[in-house]
Amino acid sequence: MDKVKSVFVSxxxxxxxxxxxxxxxxxxxxxxxxxxxxDLFETQNGTTNLNKMMIQGLRDSDSIIIVLTEKYANRANxxxxxxxxxxxxxxxxxxxxxxxxxxxxxHKENYLNAFPFHYRDYxxxxxxxxxxxxxxxxxLLYHIAEVPLFEKSPLGKMxxxxxxxxxxxxxxxxTIESG
Numbered sequence: 001m002d003k004v005k006s007v008f009v010s011x012x013x014x015x016x017x018x019x020x021x022x023x024x025x026x027x028x029x030x031x032x033x034x035x036x037x038x039d040l041f042e043t044q045n046g047t048t049n050l051n052k053m054m055i056q057g058l059r060d061s062d063s064i065i066i067v068l069t070e071k072y073a074n075r076a077n078x079x080x081x082x083x084x085x086x087x088x089x090x091x092x093x094x095x096x097x098x099x100x101x102x103x104x105x106x107h108k109e110n111y112l113n114a115f116p117f118h119y120r121d122y123x124x125x126x127x128x129x130x131x132x133x134x135x136x137x138x139x140l141l142y143h144i145a146e147v148p149l150f151e152k153s154p155l156g157k158m159x160x161x162x163x164x165x166x167x168x169x170x171x172x173x174x175t176i177e178s179g
Contacts, residue, residue: 005144006035007102008057010090011067012075012083021106022067025127028137034144037061039082050082058089063144065102066090068114068124076116087116094118102143104136 007029011022022038029036042053058064066072075083093100103124107114115124125143127136142149 004033004035005063006061007037007063007065007144008061009036009038009065009067010054010058010083010086011038012069012072012081014069014071018069018106025067025137029140029144032141034141036065051085054082054086055089058086058093061100063100063102064090064093065104065140066119067127068103068105068116068119069107070109070113073114073116076118087118091118098122102140104140 009022009026011018013019019040023040026036026038026041037057039050039053072083075081076087078084079087090101101122103115103119103122105111105114105124105126105128108128111124111126111128112120115122125136125139127133139149
């Protein structure tokens with residue numbers, strides 16, 4: 001049996017709507033076989049040491065999903081609050097094992113505003129348009145499972161190619177296909 005993948009979700013508390021969106025994403029991951037966790041699962045059980053929870057989440061999870069928004073970027077860049085603390089914790093992961101970090105973009109305007117300085121050159125799965133949610137979610141599941149989304153064709157043999165006489169009216173496509 002395949003090992004269940006564990007995921008810690010890092011996000012900023014932008015507003016109630018955003019927090020609900022992240023909660024719904026986390027629960028959808030769980031219903032799809034991913035052991036996803038979020039701070040709200042821990043804090044509802046009583047007094048919680050948030051720093052300990054963040055350390056354990058980043059240290060012990062197979063992957064860390066980072067939900068990028070403009071507020072997240074601002075807090076990460078200034079090392080403010082929980083996002084700032086998680087940023088500090090994520091820097092060694094970024095350096096030593098960047099594949100553990102999965103960036104998802106939840107920002108409709110200039111996407112660069114949602115990337116903290118140190119994440120700017122990394123790919124993010126685009127969750128900014130709710131209409132495309134299912135496609136983005138599928139990409140996320142494949143990424144978590146470490147399964148390629150697209151099949152890569154095997155490398156074929158290069159056809160024997162001959163120079164084409166400039167006086168000929170030969171169609172280049174026909175020459176390659178018939179070679």
